[in-house]
Amino acid sequence: LAHGSGGKATQTLIQAVFLEEFGNPLLAPLEDGATLPLGDARAAFTTDSFVVSPLFFPGGDIGDLAVNGTVNDLAMCGARPAFLAAGFILEEGFPVADLRRIAASMAAAAAAAGVSIVTGDTKVVQRGKADGCYITTTGVGVVERPVELSASGARPGDAVIVSGPMGDHGAAIMVARGDFDLESPIVSDTAPLHGVVSALLDALPGHVRTLRDATRGGVATILNEVATASRAAVVIEEKALPVRPEVTGVCELLGIDPLYVACEGRFVAVVDGAHAGRALEALRRHPLGAGASIIGTIRDDPPGLVLLRTAFGGTRIVDLLVGDPLPRIC
Amino acid sequence: MNGPVRSRIRVEGIVQGVGFRPFVHALATRYGLTGLVGNDAGGVFIEAEGPATAVGALVEAVRHRAPALAVVEWVSVTPVPPTGARGFEIVPSVAGQATRAVVPADVATCADCLAELFDPADRRHLYPFVNCTNCGPRFTIVTAVPYDRAVTTMAGFAMCAACEREYRDPRDRRFHAQPTCCSDCGPALALTAPGGTAVPGDPVTEAAALLAAGAVVAVKGLGGYHLAVDAADEAAVATLRARKGRPDKAFAVLAPGLPAVRELCEAGEDAAGLLTGPRAPIVLLPRLRGAPVAPSVAPDSGELGVLLPYTPLHHLLARRLARPYVLTSGNVSDEPIAYDDTDARRRLGGIADAFLSHDRPIRAPADDSVVRMFRGAALPVRRARGYTPEPFMLPWPVRRPVLACGAAQKSTFCLARGRHAVVSQHLGDLxxxxxxRAFGTEIGRWRRLFGIEPAVVAHDLHPEYLSTKYALALDGVEHAGVQHHHAHIASCLADNGEPGPVIGVAFDGTGYGDDGTIWGGELLVADLAGYDRAGHLEQVRMPGGVTAIRQPWRMAAAWLHAAAVPAAGLDVARRNAAAWPAVSALAAAGGPAAPVTSSAGRLFDAVAALLGVRDTVTYEGQAAMGLELRVDRDVRDGYPVTVTGPSPVVIRSTDLVRAVAEDLRRGVPAGVIAARFHHGLAGAVAAAVGLVAGATGLGTVALSGGVFANTVLLGGVDDRLRRDGVRVLTHRRVPCNDGGISLGQAVVAAARD
Ligand SMILES: [Fe+3]
Ligand SMILES: [Mg+2]
Ligand SMILES: [Zn+2]
Ligand SMILES: [Zn+2]
Known part of the structure; x- marks a missing residue:
């Protein structure tokens, strides 16, 4: 199970199995989506499968998650999302009413994101062979700007920005599972990000290096990907990390660091440090970037590591987790 | 044959930097022998020529009458043809591939140097860097072997004629004392503001005046910078705590002399011997009622960590201030001690009001060592300055060289080759x-110093320990995962020079079990190569994982749930009413956010919270220490505990929790409950050991893990086991806490190799 949590186990699995078998120059960078040359134009192309429990949660359901997730992967390529395909795997006996509800929220999310769902597929498997409903979405978008975005593009002096408070989605899911006695107003942050990304790219032409949506594994996992791919240090400030108090509360209760909690409507941007102020302004003018913050900088040393400067001036290592975290302290 | 003979003698062990060559020179001169003596990378080499009986007497003396600081491990004698050369000389050191030479540990200022320091007629009167063959910096200033001035941070100080004369004179106490110096040629002291501007006047006098006025002064010691404040000045101590980000954990106090120690603590002869000895550790001693120290020096402890001055500078400062001062590692919260001058200025600039520093660089960090007294012997708590890098002799040779990367907190590493293992100084939280970074740097330095190229790299099974990740990232070596509690027991075996098998009782906070759960209250039947988990404490959930460690009240909630004791009416539930329902539900639901544990440390936490000792902690072991402190020493009885077995043997901790809750409701005083809990657990451990002994026929027990720093539990278990005729092994040279893990990992990896 640890292989799906977005941390090191997932990366090892991807590298050991898929890269080995499918290896090609477009796959090799392991970005969220691939950018394809199509004549004079460039298209972004991506696919994602969605499994979530519960299927319905405060702020959304698996339907809008499946639309926004793929829309966001295209947005992180700097693309304008255009068309989606959707595949469903349903467990025998899955209530039709639930399916209708999911389809309706997919339609609404697609309309909100300005994309059309143009093709699809549905399979039903025996009871017990799936957990209700799984959705796979595949998306195509148009890259209209001459951007070169990559996790390997960060350079010393760059600024690291997160587009809003961290961990809302993951915290909402954990509360919605109902394993513990807690009332919480937290709602998922699921949202389409290409609008706010456009605002950023327009404000900083040529100065945005990296865009990644902070889904599974949270912001910490994205930062580790950037540090590794760019062979640079990512140094973040504890005081600058945006987290809603109610999310802090849930994370505290469960002993989880919000840096590792999933978002579905937040992204990490690495931008030229000289233009960080302008980037922040552009983001904050957009409703989905209103809570954006500069959380740190890129340094040259120590390459490959993410460091957190604590309020007291200590420096902790923010590591890629191998699996479900068990306490390390004695 | 009565003519002269010539022998080539090799001596290995701790024989450099301890006055060995002058010792040999003096003997040879006395016996009328000719020849030579020198250091090489393997130790000391001697060629002695003269009558066979005199050469034999020299060998005998080398074997059995070596200088006090030397440890002679191996002597070989080979006859060679006599040369007829005259005189006996000390020849230059021979560099080369390091083999078995051992770098000595730093040594506290000796009585002779101390007398000179305060003798107005002596040319080193009040010179803060006086040292000799018998004392002074060693490990913290050395960069390579063989140990010679040129490979120390004294290399930049050219000796003056007077020092050179002493250094060359075989009859002088400073004959070949590598760091020797005087005010004409050696390092100089300076007192500066954090910005670097010099404070006018005599540095020691001015620093003492600042301390007396309530300032925080950074003092450069042997293995790094310390922070000092007047120990009786509550405002100054509180300021230091706030600036350091260390709210509760006790500070050590340096007393100017033994009489001053005895105004603070109960210090018996054994403790006095340690305090005044060459290692000069911090000794944890029972604090006297009314001891003149500020309350926030050691807020939640009945003990006080005290030490005596161990460098001339500390002596000068202590004498000038004429009262005890707090001396704590120069760092912020859990960071490592600062030892590089530039780094120290940067990191401590916001903490210290002034820097009492000097220009002799420190090559390696070394915190002060800490020991606790238990029945007249020292139980190591933190092993660093004065102890490292002294090697451990292994009763069994290691086949291929091993590097063991240790645990996560209280980090140390261990290198082993042949019959030797060396354990690094305490490095801190990885x-x-x-x-x-210090961990990586020091591994490199130690590998070079000892010439060990590891072929096997041992590590903990916890996949998230940074030491595990460090180990697994090393290429071209064989990796050996060692279970945490097996490593604890193996470290106790290695500490005692025994191979097992034994019944190991490993009680600590948390360690990664081989079944993916969190262990910490384990009975293992173990030898060096392997173990069986013969038993453990009853399991419970840790609601909120790591948060349950920082908030012991959560363990109270989890244990009450496990014991089916209603929380209603208990103070702990009232104090934490807001989050209690959510945490109890989490404990009941389980899942990844409430991992399963058999930890003894978490059981202590739960009982401490039940008794109102602490609901939250700021450092490891804080709640358990508070609980131990509460123990009413007049109470002898313990709670009855069911021990089920035989496979596995399980100590039913819920019995303890139930009994604690019942006594609480009955209004029994906390001290009585704390005592009954300790005695009950000790009895349960002895009973569990009895079951395992009955099944295996083993008659020896090894006690390890950080929980055995609790001397009430240790004493209780030890008494009961001895009464049952069981042989008990405890730690003597490495800590029972995770600081000892690396040694255990190394001997396990070696035994499997
Ligand atoms: Fe441990
Ligand atoms: Mg995705
Ligand atoms: Zn001396
Ligand atoms: Zn001199």
Whole structure:
């Protein structure tokens, strides 16, 4: 199970199995989506499968998650999302009413994101062979700007920005599972990000290096990907990390660091440090970037590591987790 | 044959930097022998020529009458043809591939140097860097072997004629004393503001005046910078705590002399011997009622960590201030001690009001060592300055060289080759980047110093320990995962020079079990190569994982749930009413956010919270220490505990929790409950050991893990086991806490190799 949590186990699995078998120059960078040359134009192309429990949660359901997730992967390529395909795997006996509800929220999310769902597929498997409903979405978008975005593009002096408070989605899911006695107003942050990304790219032409949506594994996992791919240090400030108090509360209760909690409507941007102020302004003018913050900088040393400067001036290592975290302290 | 003979003698062990060559020179001169003596990378080499009986007497003396600081491990004698050369000389050191030479540990200022320091007629009167063959810096200033001035941070100080004369004179106490110096040629002291501007006047006098006025002064010691404040000045101590980000954990106090120690603590002869000895550790001693120290020096402890001056500078400062001062590692919260001058200025600039520093660089960090007294012997708590890098002799040779990477907190590493293992100085919490960097740097330095190229790299099974990740990232070596509690027991075996098998009782906070759960209350039947988990404490959930460690009240909630004791009416539930329902539900639901544990440390936490000792902690072991402190020493009885077995043997801790809750409701005083809990657990351990002994026929028990720093539990278990005729092994040279893990990992990896 640890292989799906977005941390090191997932990366090892991807590298050991898929890269080995499918290896090609477009796959090799392991970005969220691939950018394809199509004549004079460039298209972004991506696919994602969605499994979530519960299927319905405060702020959304698996339907809008499946639309926004793929829309966001295209947005992180700097693309304008255009068309989606959707595949469903349903467990025998899955209530039709639930399916209708999911389809309706997919339609609404697609309309909100300005994309059309143009093709699809549905399979039903025996009871017990799936957990209700799984959705796979595949998306195509148009890259209209001459951007070169990559996790390997960060350079010393760059600024690291997160587009809003961290961990809302993951915290909402954990509360919605109902394993513990807690009332919480937290709602998922699921949202389409290409609008706010456009605002950023327009404000900083040529100065945005990296865009990644902070889904599974949270912001910490994205930062580790950037540090590794760019062979640079990512140094973040504890005081600058945006987290809603109610999310802090849930994370505290469960002993989880919000840096590792999933978002579905937040992204990490690495931008030229000289233009960080302008980037922040552009983001904050957009409703989905209103809570954006500069959380740190890129340094040259120590390459490959993410460091957190604590309020007291200590420096902790923010590591890629191998699996479900068990306490390390004695 | 009565003519002269010539022998080539090799001596190995701790024989450099301890006055060995002058010792040999003096003997040879006395016996009328000719020849030579020198250091090489393997130790000391001697060629002695003269009558066979005199050469034999020299060998005998080398074997059995070596200088006090030397440890002679191996002597070989080979006859060679006599040369007829005259005189006996000390020849230059021979560099080369390091083999078995051992770098000595730093040595506290000796009585002779101390007398000179305060003798107005002596040319080193009040010179803060006086040292000799018998004392002074060693490990913290050395960069390579063989140990010679040129490979120390004294290399930049050219000796003056007077010092050179002493250094060359075989009859002088400073004959070949590598760091020797005087005010004409050696390092100089300076007192500066944090910005670097010099404070006018005599540095020691002015520093003492600042301390007396309530300032925080950074003092450069042997293995790093310390922070000092007047120990009786509550405001100054509180300021230091706030600036350091260390709210509760006790500070050590340096007393100017033994009489001053005895105004603070109960210090018996054994403790006095340690305090005044060459290692001069911090000794944890029972604090006297009314001891003249500020309350926030050691807020939640009945003990006080005290030490005596161990460098001339500390002596000068102590004498000038004429009262005890707090001396704590120069760092922020959990960071490693600062030892590089530039780094120290940067990191401590916001903490210290002034820097009492000097220009002799420190090559390696070394915190002060800490020991606790238990029945007249020292139980190591933290092993660093004065102890490292002294090697451990292994009763069994290691096949291929081993590097063991240790645990996560209280980090140390261990290198082993042949019959030797060396354990690094305490480095701290590896999740601090500075500690991780020091860990890598020191592994490199130790590998070079000891010439060990590891072929096997041992590590903990915890996949998230940064030491595990460090180990697994090393290429071209064989990796050996060692279970945490097996490593604890193996470290106790290695500490005692025994191979097992034994019944190991490993009680600590948390360690990664081989079944993926969190262990920490384990009975293992173990030898060096392997173990069986013969038993453990009853399991419970840790609601909120790591948060349950920082908030012991959560363990109270989890244990009450496990014991089916209603929380209603208990103070702990009232104090934490807001989050209690959510945490109890989490404990009941389980899942990844409430991992399963058999930890003894968490059981202590739960009982401490039940008794109102602490609901939250700021450092490891804080709640358990508070609980131990509460124990009413007049109470002898313990709670009855069911022990089920035989496979596995399980100590039913819920019995203890139930009994504690019942006594609480009955209004029994906390001290009585704390005592009954300790005695009950000790009895349960002895009973569990009895079951395992009955099944295996084993008659020896090894006690390890951080929980055995609790001397009430240790004493209780030890008494009961001895009464049952069981042989008990405890730690003597490495800590029972995770600081000893690396040694255990090394001997396990070696035994499997
Ligand atoms: Fe441990
Ligand atoms: Mg995705
Ligand atoms: Zn001396
Ligand atoms: Zn001199």
């Amino acid at each position: 999740e601090s980047y500075r500690t991780l």
